[in-house]
Amino acid sequence: MSDSYQMLESESINLSSISEFGSTNTYTLPSPHPDDVLAKGEYDSLDYDVCYNVPYKKHLKSYTAFTYWHVEAMRWILVAIIGILTGLAGFGILFSMDKLIELKYEQFNKAYNYFLPRGTVVLGLFVLLGFNALYAMVSAMVTIVEPLAGGSGVPELICYLNGIKIPHIIQIRAVVAKFVGVIFSTAAGFYVGQEGPMFYIGAVIGSGVSQLQSFLPGLQKYPIPYPYFRCDREKRDFVSCGAAAGVAAAFGAPIGGTLFSLEEGSSFWNQSLTWRTLFCSLFATFTFNVASSAYNGYPGELGRPGLVNFGTFPVQGGLWRTQHLIIFILMGAIGGAFGALFNSLNTHVAFWRNKFLTKRKWSKVWRAVEALLIITATTLAAYLCSMFLGSCVPRVPEINNVTIDYEYLNKTHAYFCPPTTDLKVSYHNDFTTLLFNPGELAITQLYQLGQSAYSHMTLVIGLILYFSIACWTLGVAVASGLFVPTLLIGAIYGRLVALLFTNYPVSFFPEIPTATFALIGSAAFMGGVMRMTISLTVILIETTQQISYGLPIMITLMVAKWVGDFFNSGIYHTTIHNKQIPFLDEKAPDQLSSLLAEDIMSENVSFLYPITHVGSLYQLLCTTTHSAFPVVTPFTSQGRPLQNVTNKHVPALYSDDFSLTLKKAMSNGDDTVPVHNSLRAQSQRFIRKKRSTFYEANDTYKKRKVRNPPKRPTEVTSSQLFNADGSDHKIPNSEPVEDRSGGRENKQGCLILHGILLRSQLVQLLTKRSFFDSEKQSNTQRELSHKEMMEGYPRFKTNIDHLGIDEDDKDKLMDVTLYMNPCPYTISNQAPLPQVFTLFRTMGLRHLPVVKASGVLVGIITRHDLAHEKLMGILKGKQRIAF
Helix, strand or coil: CCHHHHHHHHHEEECHHHHCCCCCCCCCCCCCCHHHHCCCCCCEECCCCCCCCHHHHHHHHCCCHHHHHHHHHHHHHHHHHHHHHHHHHHHHHHHHHHHHHHHHHHHHHHHHHHHCCCCCHHHHHHHHHHHHHHHHHHHHHHHHHCHHHCECCHHHHHHHHCCEECCCCCCHHHHHHHHHHHHHHHHHCCCCECHHHHHHHHHHHHHHHHCHHHHCHHHCCCCCCCCCCCCHHHHHHHHHHHHHHHHHHHHCCHHHHHHHHHHHHCCCCCHHHHHHHHHHHHHHHHHHHHHHHHHCCCCCCCCCCCCCCCCCCCCCCCCCCCCHHHHHHHHHHHHHHHHHHHHHHHHHHHHHHHHHHHCCCCHHHHHHHHHHHHHHHHHHHHHHHHHHCCCEEECCCEECCEECCCCCHHHCCCCCCCCCCCHHHCEEEHHHHHHCCCHHHHHHHHHHCCHHHCCHHHHHHHHHHHHHHHHHHCCCCCECECHHHHHHHHHHHHHHHHHHHHHCCCCCCCCCCHHHHHHHHHHHHHHHHHCCCHHHHHHHHHHHCCHHHHHHHHHHHHHHHHHHHHHCCCHHHHHHHHCCCCCCCCCCCHHHCCCEHHHHCECEEECECCEEEHHHHHHHHHHCCCCEEEEEEEECCCCCECCCEECCCCEECCCHHHHHHHHHHHCCCCCCCCHHHHHHHHHHHHHHHHHHHHHHHHHHHHHHCCCCCCCCCCCCCHHHHECCCCCECCCCCCCCEECCCCCEECCCCEEEEEEEEEHHHHHHHHHCCCCECCCCCHHHCCCCCHHHHCCCCCCCCCCCCCCCCCHHHHCCEEECCCCCECCCCCEECCCEHHHHHHHHHHCCCCCEEEECCCCEEEEEECHHHHCHHHHHHHHHHHHHHHC
């Protein structure tokens, strides 16, 4: 057996043999192998819990009344800056996209007009395809360089706000790549939108502004006026504000953006965060509105609050009647079913993409080839359908039977139609109007143009084409959003329903504007795909500026969600599941209520003692990848600490006097003595006592020239305390004692929990050489401040390559009691799973120690232990045993 494996065995103890001694349950419940359930090495939890160690308490004592006022003021100032920067980012996307699309169609129009008289207009396809392929290649190359630029980024951010640490997700490189990628992907003509990436861009801006030194590493040497938010808990709130601002800038819907972050994005929310998020969203929409109005030649008029502008809906004659709620409910049910079909097909596409592209050699090249293949298919389908299947429909200067100006008619396309200069007798190709325009404009035209603007065939073929290609495009290696495709597919579906009632009128349902059916269709399909209700309702109300649409939209979304949930999950959570990210829902599934904490906990726990040899810590870091270590002391059956446990593996000395002092410090009768003071002072006292006794006796034997001098105090390793097979090592005179819960527990070799030390904290202590010579007292150990402990955040060094620990250092000791979290959340081993789940998720925990009523550590629960797949595997194994 190798030395590293021996060390691993000595530091990792199977606590099942300790806590379950004498128990009638001798079964070991089978559980899925971690590799079969989750990629544990890729995802870790964030530290949302506060570590109330000594340096942090001293840090809080340094705060004055002005400091607290300054912190609160800086929060509001920072969220305003986040909103302004997010609005400017949205305008940058709009401006760049418009210029690229303008360049593309300017060259295409020249080619089209050149080939049209010669009867070879089909050759214009190659010009359009060339520009689309070029833009698509740029977007794909950006994604190859930075993989996080692909997709919308919404599922990953949902996981981050759930407490999952995803590497590099909120770095400046990722947001720049997403910004460039979404500009070129939308300009290329992919069936995607900018709204999802705006959610991601706003979130990263929120993180970057609040963590400026970490976001821009070159600024680390310069002080900033707000060093108060350098922790995961504070950064999480700023990310939530930025994400809401991104949605608000995309739709011009500050309230909808706030509710979107609340309903779908954030897992942790409070009232003060609601105000700050809305404040940030308002600044984002205002900034975008000012910039876009000036860009359109109307500075100061504030006429375009977001990237999406659905125009003005008519109110003459009413938008809908009460009896139309029956139609809207049916549309919601059909939209929910089609949304579930979309999610299911996309899941299969993602499976085949992962199997045949992602896991192949040169996978990045194949992903870029797929992007080119999709844009080629999209361009060919749009061009050929417009050329051979498109209908030349007369341009009628009315929108929903209301005479208007020619704003939307001027943005229709007349390709492949008879040329004319008179707008009143000209034609437009309904297929090119539907498929050549950017998605946002196509949606607006579906809402605003009259019933005669699109033929039946165009709507049916366009629905099939857009549905299939959008399903294929979602997940390709380009920056892409999902809002625009779902809105457009739903709008086509709604116009088909409107045509159905126009051709087959029913007297019970009075005629209403086509825009109403198109809008309800958008809500139905979007609800079936995303499964959101409140936020989408408010977003659609704000974008249409019609509060009267509130009830039908809400009812449609609810029905679509209920029907869709019958088949599968929403698209974002489906993506999270496919990526095997350990996301925690609001509550545990009801069918898992029979499980207990001891059924799901991890029993192989690597732990530390209050004072430990540096060599032992170094080897522990070498042989484990755990992100935290419980700080414990071993107790005998008499309730005393084990004596003479003092080698490099378990280095702490105890005696009867020390056990009494320790028990007094931990008792309810005397809580005035901090535990860490008792542990460090008493353990150090008896280290000196044992060492002096040994050296005095050794000197005496040397003077007498005795052949066999006395040996050092007996060294007991944890591998000696517990046999290699996991069974407990019996100590003489070990008798059962009464447990506080009323049961009888054998405390032989029990571990009493005193706190938790994070791996990053341990590495920081070793990096700063915060340890002391074994010949000296523990108060000679260098004491680190809270600022020193937080150096390197959020990129804490967790490896040991840079430590530079030599052999002399390994013989030194480290006292960890000052830096451990002395009051971690714990839970009883008999606690039901819903209680465990609620505590872990609500408090944003990273580790949850499982203890018995007497304080004996029996296991630990992490996020991976609460993963749905693993819990279902444990439940099935338990049911098989019971059967």
